[in-house]
Amino acid sequence: MALNVSNLEFKLLQILIEKDQYQSVNSIAEQLNFSRRSTYYYMKSVSEKLIKNKIDPPRNVKGQGYYLSKQSKEQLNIIFSTDNYKNVYKKQEKKFSAKERQVITIILMFGLSSYVTISKLAGIFNVTRNTIVNDFSVIKDNLLEYDFSVIGTSIGHHFTGNEFAIRNYFQDHLTEFLTGLNSLYKMDNSSALLDFKNFSELIVMIKDWMHKVEFQSSSSFSDDAIRSMENFYALVLLRILAKHTLPSHSLNKQKEGYEELQARKEFEMAGDFLAHIGIDTEEYKEEVFYLESLLLSSQLKEISPTNNSDIKKQVQKSTKQIINNFKHLAEANFKNEKQLKEELYVHMLSTYYRVKFNHQYKDSAVLSIKENYPEIYTYTSISIDPFEKLTSQPLNDNEIGLIAIYFGAHLLNQESRYLEILLVCSSGLGTSQLLKNQLATIFPGCILRGPVTKRDYDNFSVINSDVVISTIPLKEKEKQVIVVNPVMNEAEVSQLRKQFT
Numbered sequence: 279m280a281l282n283v284s285n286l287e288f289k290l291l292q293i294l295i296e297k298d299q300y301q302s303v304n305s306i307a308e309q310l311n312f313s314r315r316s317t318y319y320y321m322k323s324v325s326e327k328l329i330k331n332k333i334d335p336p337r338n339v340k341g342q343g344y345y346l347s348k349q350s351k352e353q354l355n356i357i358f359s360t361d362n363y364k365n366v367y368k369k370q371e372k373k374f375s376a377k378e379r380q381v382i383t384i385i386l387m388f389g390l391s392s393y394v395t396i397s398k399l400a401g402i403f404n405v406t407r408n409t410i411v412n413d414f415s416v417i418k419d420n421l422l423e424y425d426f427s428v429i430g431t432s433i434g435h436h437f438t439g440n441e442f443a444i445r446n447y448f449q450d451h452l453t454e455f456l457t458g459l460n461s462l463y464k465m466d467n468s469s470a471l472l473d474f475k476n477f478s479e480l481i482v483m484i485k486d487w488m489h490k491v492e493f494q495s496s497s498s499f500s501d502d503a504i505r506s507m508e509n510f511y512a513l514v515l516l517r518i519l520a521k522h523t524l525p526s527h528s529l530n531k532q533k534e535g536y537e538e539l540q541a542r543k544e545f546e547m548a549g550d551f552l553a554h555i556g557i558d559t560e561e562y563k564e565e566v567f568y569l570e571s572l573l574l575s576s577q578l579k580e581i582s583p584t585n586n587s588d589i590k591k592q593v594q595k596s597t598k599q600i601i602n603n604f605k606h607l608a609e610a611n612f613k614n615e616k617q618l619k620e621e622l623y624v625h626m627l628s629t630y631y632r633v634k635f636n637h638q639y640k641d642s643a644v645l646s647i648k649e650n651y652p653e654i655y656t657y658t659s660i661s662i663d664p665f666e667k668l669t670s671q672p673l674n675d676n677e678i679g680l681i682a683i684y685f686g687a688h689l690l691n692q693e694s695r696y697l698e699i700l701l702v703c704s705s706g707l708g709t710s711q712l713l714k715n716q717l718a719t720i721f722p723g724c725i726l727r728g729p730v731t732k733r734d735y736d737n738f739s740v741i742n743s744d745v746v747i748s749t750i751p752l753k754e755k756e757k758q759v760i761v762v763n764p765v766m767n768e769a770e771v772s773q774l775r776k777q778f779t
Contacts, residue, residue, distance in 0.1 A: 281331055281357050286310070287324045288358075290317075294336055295351050295358075300343035374403050374461075380413050381458035387428065387436055388448050388455075389472050389513050390520050395434040402471065421447075442528040442636075445514060445568075450640035452510055459509065480512040487551050491573065494547065501704035501732045501750070503576040511572065518557060524564040529571055529635045536567060538589070544570045574631035577706040578624050593630050596664040597623045603661035604685055608653070612688045621707040622684045626665060629677060633669040644679040646765040647712075651686050658682040680708060683765065687711030690719050697721050697778060700743035700757075701728035702735045704750045709764040716766055717747065720774055745778075 283291065293301060293309055307317045321344065325335035334350045346354070374382070379399075386394045393402070399410045414435060418428050424447055426439025437444050448455060463474060485508045492498055499507075517523075530536065539545055548569040549559045559566050601619060605611065612618050632638050648655040659678050666672055673681075687708060699717060703710040710729035717726060727743050732750060741757040752759045760777075762770050 281327065281333075281354075283324065283327055287320055287327070290320050290324055291346075291354060292358075294344060294346045295354055297345075300339060300345050302343035305343065374405075376413065376416070378458065378461060379403050379405070379410075380417055381454060382462050383413060383435075384417060384448075385455055385458050385462060385513075386471060388444070389477070389516050390436075390522070391472050392434065393471050394436065396430075398434075402465070441517075441522055441524050444522075445517075446636065448513070449510055449637065452506055453641050456509055477512055477516070480515050481508045483551075483555070484508040484511050484515075487547075488573075491544070491547050495543065497578055500577040500706050502706070503578070505704070507572060507576055511569070515555065518562070518565055519555075523562050524568055526564055528564055529567055535634065539567050539570055542570070542574075544573050548573065571631060571635035571637065575628055575635065575637040578628050589630065590627065592668055593627050593665075594623055596668050597626050599664035600626075600661045600681070603663070604657050607657045607660060608685075608689075610689060614688065618684065618688050621711065622681070625680065625684065625706055625708055629665075629673075629680070630669060632677070633671050633673065638674050639676045639680060640674070641676060644676050644683070644765070646763070646767060647679045647682050647686060648675065650765065650767065651682065654686045654689065655679065655682045658685055680706070683712045684708035687713075687715050690715035697724040697745070698743040699724055699726050700730070700735075700741060700746045701726055702732060702746060702748035702750070702752060703729040703764065704732055705764050709749075713747075713749070713762070713764055713766070716771070717774075720771055721778065 289310060290306065293306060303314050303317050303321075306321075307314050310317070321336060328335045328350070333353050334347050336344045336346055338344050383394065383399060393399070396407050396410045396414075399413075400407045403410070414428065414430070421427055424439075425443035426437055426441075426447070428435055429438050462471065465471070485504060488499060488504050488507060527536075545566065549566045552562075552566060552569065553559050557565065597619060601612075601615070601622065655678065658681050662673060662678065662681060684707070688711065690712070699721070701710070701714055701717065703713055714726055714729060718724065725743075732748075732752065735746075735748075735752060738755065741755045743757065746752065746754075746757055746759045748759055748761055749764045751761055760774070762774075766774075
């Protein structure tokens, strides 16, 4: 007889098999590091599977707890004694590095888990309490330069301080935290640590809303922008719903900034979405502005040519000045300057809102352009003066790197024929063009198709190109998929040359 139970369900059954006394929900939850809600969920799932296999399910005696009949225990012991079950369900304890533990701990605090206590974390990670105490010490030290901190109470550890700073910190380290979130999701007791069902539902709602915004505004977000927004803002919503909200004027101290935001159609879209979630948009109006600012700061693939507002005109003007400055410094001309102006303008418009509302890009991965193309980066850093005057704030190295990518993409532009490559890129226009032109340089005789988004690729029934090169993992459709970084280093370039030449 085969009993298809998960590792977690197996552990729950082992408790009931090994214990002769009744097991209360609280006791089972404690032993498995579950929440009561998760315990009920797995108990229901186990019961249904046992009944399907003609085995009496766990019985519940009111006021006492759950137990398995003697016959059920004997049947399950026979099933679980086979080599197959010994191999599949033997206890596996993943070893987490200190960094992994600390990242997951921060996610749990940001996502408002009730399990951020020293004893619970020690059980989750299978380490000593002293190890967890040291982890919290490291986390606190790393937060000293920020406008918030971590405090421990009788009910656990949590963030305290400036809510806007808390969110900015999480957003600045989003790539790292998304990796940790993925590790957390794969943990046996993930559902007990964070309500992933609720979290997943919020992600779907945010994704659907962003597609609705695309339709209503005639603009289009990059795949990366949607992925970042849905994961980050789903956790932000958990904080908002738990009353961890922004006080007035968190985004900007200037009245003019809010007047500008409220005049845009995105303000109404943001308000409608939050109201649909059940958030009082009058009481928490700052949250409407915050969501709108995230939306305006997101990477775009294209924007509507209509509604040529004063801000758009100013950004367009500064974009032209930046390009002219770069041409003068680098003594360079662009084969398709019109295309460069259009692409860079789309990028600079979202950059304007990132700078204005303190969402500047902080992912250090983009700084590879500084290492691989130092002259282009230097010329760019000097050329952006008109834009910095417009925003009255300097751009950080990461934002400068993103702009440099556009110039690098067009400087490397070459005609190409021969090997046909389909390029799939989830990033913005500049990164896509740089990667495209890097490939054209590596394979001067190739035919490059794209770049297309993952959404486009998923809709293709047949891939006619010889190979697919992508910045994200994809399901192969009878053609090889090679995953590369958006800005390839020398090692990746060398590897591609070896593979196709």
